[in-house]
Amino acid sequence: MVVSFSEQLPVAVIGAGPIGLAAAAELVARDQDVLVFEQGGHPAAAVRSWGHVRLFSPWSELTSPAAVALLEPTGWSAPNGKRYPTGNDWVETYLAPLAEVLGDRVRTNSRVIGVSRLDRDLLVESGREGQPFVLHVQGTDGAIERVVARAVIDATGTLNRPNPLGSEGYPVTGDTAHADRILYGMPNPDVVGNPCAGKAVAVVGSGASALTSLIALTSDAVYAPGARVVWVLRRGVVGNSYGGGDADELPARGALGSRVRQAVEDGRIEVVTGFRTAAVEEAGDGRVALVGSDGRRVEGLDQVVCVTGFRPDLSFLSEVRLDLDQRLQAPSKLAPEIDPNWHSCGSVQPHGHDVLAQPDAGLYLAGMKSYGRAPSFLAMTGFEQARSIAAALAGDLESANTVQLSLPDTGVCGGAGLFDGEEGGGGGCCAPAPAGPQPISLAGLGLSSVTR
Known part of the structure; x- marks a missing residue:
């Protein structure tokens, strides 16, 4: 040959x-x-x-x-x-x-x-x-x-390559000037002398990394006297940001949202919805504020955790x-x-x-x-x-x-929902099928034995 x-x-x-x-x-x-x-x-x-x-x-x-x-x-x-x-x-x-x-x-x-x-x-x-x-x-x-x-x-x-703090895909005003106040990643609650302990911290994001960060910041090791945790969401409601809970086929993933929901109910987490960051500004007390594109402000922050994907x-x-x-x-x-x-x-x-x-x-x-x-x-x-x-x-x-893949269901039905307002109405993978014939893509599946 x-x-x-x-x-x-x-x-x-x-x-x-x-x-x-x-x-x-x-x-x-x-x-x-x-x-x-x-x-x-x-x-x-x-x-x-x-x-x-x-x-x-x-x-x-x-x-x-x-x-x-x-x-x-x-x-x-x-x-x-x-x-x-x-x-x-x-x-x-x-x-x-x-x-x-x-x-x-x-x-x-x-x-x-x-x-x-x-x-x-x-x-x-x-x-x-x-x-x-x-x-x-x-x-x-x-x-x-x-x-x-x-x-x-x-x-x-x-x-x-983390996504930036701004909702338009680019860094916001003040992002570079206050880079020491912005953490792109999940905080470590076990760090000696944790910089987030007893501090005012905003978590921007809605996925599993955001949930993990919120759990870390509300843990007993970090949520010391004077602590404040703010969950900043771009979407109009929390909705399925808590995840699938008990319906999630990965129990540990489902537990993330359940723990965060409980922390919100216990008052350890403040929730701000429909907030799209346009700037990070320094306050007179040495802290920073997140400024929304609609003019709203999240004041008095020592740290911002950006987990936006x-x-x-x-x-x-x-x-x-x-x-x-x-x-x-x-x-x-x-x-x-x-x-x-x-x-x-x-x-x-x-x-x-x-x-x-x-x-x-x-x-x-x-x-x-x-x-x-x-x-x-x-x-x-x-x-x-x-x-x-x-x-x-x-x-x-x-x-x-012959590709075989069976993924655990998240327990959340549908996609991200509407850009603003209530959940639902945006269709999704579990939405009712539209009326009439619809195109179906079989690209990549071939005619071999394929299981899910």
């Missing part, structure tokens, strides 16, 4: 997080050469940054089968599947050992600043499909190495061809399934390599990166994505097309 130049090259995986390492394990299991590039100084650097947070998925849903198969011969034992690890537990017990087994296939302190076709920029069409990829990789000394690969799996996630970094993919939804910045075939304007009930269909593939053949978006600006990604989704992509790259299309 004649092997082309590109088939002798490794698959490049960008990002040594849970999904990037899972993809590498899948490729190794299929005897495929792979290199993993991690910009941090350690594997799973992004997870380490929120290591204090306890996940709402149990251990049974946080390990990839291919990774477990690599680890077990080393004497590694799987944790109790019913327990809920912290991010640090996930790294120390599973992700770091997996990276160690993968060995020198994982390169840390290696930031990918560009991906292209060999000798081709975005414009050039001639001979494009026959060319391998080139990754421009920058080390800590600033030097750039060119690495040639036959395929690229972008599993960089979105953590390094994330967006993908597409800057290093500017010279390859992408087919992304113009709103979500997720693969176009996947976007209709994950659009938070319409879906919040765990209704994502099984999807694999064909849905995640980009127009430059051999390039895939996987993991949280594949969800673009949409929330609610689960690790088990990424593990199945990685398995399907690896099978396709190994030439096993039967396995690649």
Whole structure:
């Protein structure tokens, strides 16, 4: 058999997080050469940054089968599947050992600043499909190495690009001047000398990260005398921001909203709805105020916690061809399934390599990166994505097309609701079907055995 130049090259995986390492394990299991590039100084650097947070998925849903198969011969034992690890537990017990087994296939302190076709920029069409990829990789000394690969799996996630405080997608007036007062991430209640203890803190956001932050700030370790916690919501009512509660098929996820609801009822949390931040202003007492676009103010704040979601970094993919939804910045075939304007009930269909593939053949978006600006990604989704992509790259299309994924329901029906006013009326994944024939997209599902 004649092997082309590109088939002798490794698959490049960008990002040594849970999904990037899972993809590498899948490729190794299929005897495929792979290199993993991690910009941090350690594997799973992004997870380490929120290591204090306890996940709402149990251990049974946080390990990839291919990774477990690599680890077990080393004497590694799987944790109790019913327990809920912290991010640090996930790294120390599973992700770091997996990276160690993968060995020198994982390169840390290696930031990918560009991906292209060999000798081709975005414009050039001639001979494009026959060319391998080139990754421009920058080390800590600033030097750039060119690495040639036959395929690229972008599993960089979105953590390094949080959405700004402003509701229009851009930083607000005063954002930079008061950067020391704004935390983009979840506060750690266990930090010695916690800067939030006994302080006035506003949490801006409505997802699981916001709920987790509110729980941390109202914990006994932080909610000291003089403390004040304000939950700032852009939507007009709290509505399903509490989540599905007992109806959530991930009990720990459902418990987040239940605990926050109780804290609101107990008076530990003030709720401000329909508030869209336009500015951060300094007050005379040294504190800051959030100023809304409607003129309302949330005064007397020591700290602002911004947990308004994330967006993908597409800057290093500017010279390859992408087919992304113009709103979500997720693969176009996947976007209709994950659009938070319409879906919040765990209704994502099984999807694999064909849905995640980009127009430059051999390039895939996987993991949280594949969800673009949409929330609610689960690790088990990424593990199945990685398995399907690896099978396709190994030439096993039967396995690649047989995608199996059953996601736990959130217990929340419908999408984000109306932009202003009451919940409902916005349709959603559980809304009654409209009258008359409707177009149905089967893209990516194929004719193989697909289960949900």
